[in-house]
Amino acid sequence: GESVGLHLPTLSVQEGDNSIINCAYSNSASDYFIWYKQESGKGPQFIIDIRSNMDKRQGQRVTVLLNKTVKHLSLQIAATQPGDSAVYFCAENEDNQGGKLIFGQGTELSVKP
Amino acid sequence: DAGVIQSPRHEVTEMGQEVTLRCKPISGHDYLFWYRQTMMRGLELLIYFNNNVPIDDSGMPEDRFSAKMPNASFSTLKIQPSEPRDSAVYFCASSLALNGEAFFGQGTRLTVV
Numbered sequence: 001g002e003s004v005g006l007h008l009p010t011l012s013v014q015e016g017d018n019s020i021i022n023c024a025y026s027n028s029a030s031d032y033f034i035w036y037k038q039e040s041g042k043g044p045q046f047i048i049d050i051r052s053n054m055d056k057r058q059g060q061r062v063t064v065l066l067n068k069t070v071k072h073l074s075l076q077i078a079a080t081q082p083g084d085s086a087v088y089f090c091a092e093n094e095d096n097q098g099g100k101l102i103f104g105q106g107t108e109l110s111v112k113p
Numbered sequence: 114d115a116g117v118i119q120s121p122r123h124e125v126t127e128m129g130q131e132v133t134l135r136c137k138p139i140s141g142h143d144y145l146f147w148y149r150q151t152m153m154r155g156l157e158l159l160i161y162f163n164n165n166v167p168i169d170d171s172g173m174p175e176d177r178f179s180a181k182m183p184n185a186s187f188s189t190l191k192i193q194p195s196e197p198r199d200s201a202v203y204f205c206a207s208s209l210a211l212n213g214e215a216f217f218g219q220g221t222r223l224t225v226v
Contacts, residue, residue: 034214043117043204043217044156089156100169101146101215103156 008087012110019077021107023090028071030092034101035064035075039086047075047088077109085111117218119205125224131193134221136205137186146215147180147190148204156204162188195225 013019025033031052036044050057050064050073057064063076073090087108091101118137126132138145146161160170165182173180177196182188192199202222206215 036217041219043206043220045217046214049214100158100161102158105155 008106008108010108010110012112013080015080015082015111015113017080019075019080019084019109019111021075021077021088021109023073023075023104023107025071025073025090025092025104027092027094027102028068029094030102032093033064033066033073034091034093035062035073036089036091036103037084037086038089038106044089080109080111082111082113085109117205117207117216119203119218119221121221122219123222123224125226126195128196128225129194130225131191132195132199132223132225134190134203134205134223136188136190136218138188138205138207139216140186142207142209142216144208144210144215145182145188146206146208147188148206148217150202150204150220151200159190192223195223197225199223200225 034049035047037047038044048059048062048064050066052068055066061078065074075088077084087106089106090104093101117139120135124132143164147159148156149159150156157172159172160180161168162182165185178192180190200223202220204217204220206217208215
């Protein structure tokens with residue numbers, strides 16, 4: 001949904017553990033979803049996307065799961081590394097809104113060595 | 114390609130002054146987006162262009178904000194007059210098509226004092 005709030009949810013994990021970052025989206029008509037990673041001082045960087053006709057998609061060390069019934073998206077990062085420390089955003093897009101991506105609040109992932 | 118290029122990286126200006134932010138999208142991308150990021154509101158879409166034509170400017174906060182795209186390789190976001198509440202990081206992004214990955218620039222950090 002829309003991004004609001006004074007501070008971000010934080011997830012702290014140990015290096016080598018798996019991380020799961022969750023996102024609830026608001027629009028049941030959304031049919032395209034993207035996860036972005038944003039490191040401090042940089043712009044958001046694409047990680048992985050998924051369309052609504054799928055419920056799972058895998059990349060390198062990352063997996064995105066989509067549950068349309070409860071409008072929930074998750075990003076799983078395997079064997080989390082210190083370089084994964086960043087803020088992670090989910091974004092949704094409804095086809096008839098053209099290129100308009102709506103970003104979620106973001107979750108700050110902190111990886112402890 | 115060097116990616117989406119924004120300038121300046123940082124801008125500090127006094128209230129009431131005009132501010133112009135610049136963006137060079139990735140060559141061949143038909144869509145260009147301007148986003149604003151603040152702690153309070155997260156990432157908000159301000160306006161986007163398709164083939165140099167503004168498609169949706171519903172996110173532009175008020176008349177003090179204007180955006181242009183005179184050609185496929187250049188866009189500006191102007192704030193006149195600027196106010197302290199405009200302080201934020203402004204991102205430009207471009208994409209090949211609808212419902213596709215958007216590539217973000219490094220952003221311009223604007224501080225209005």
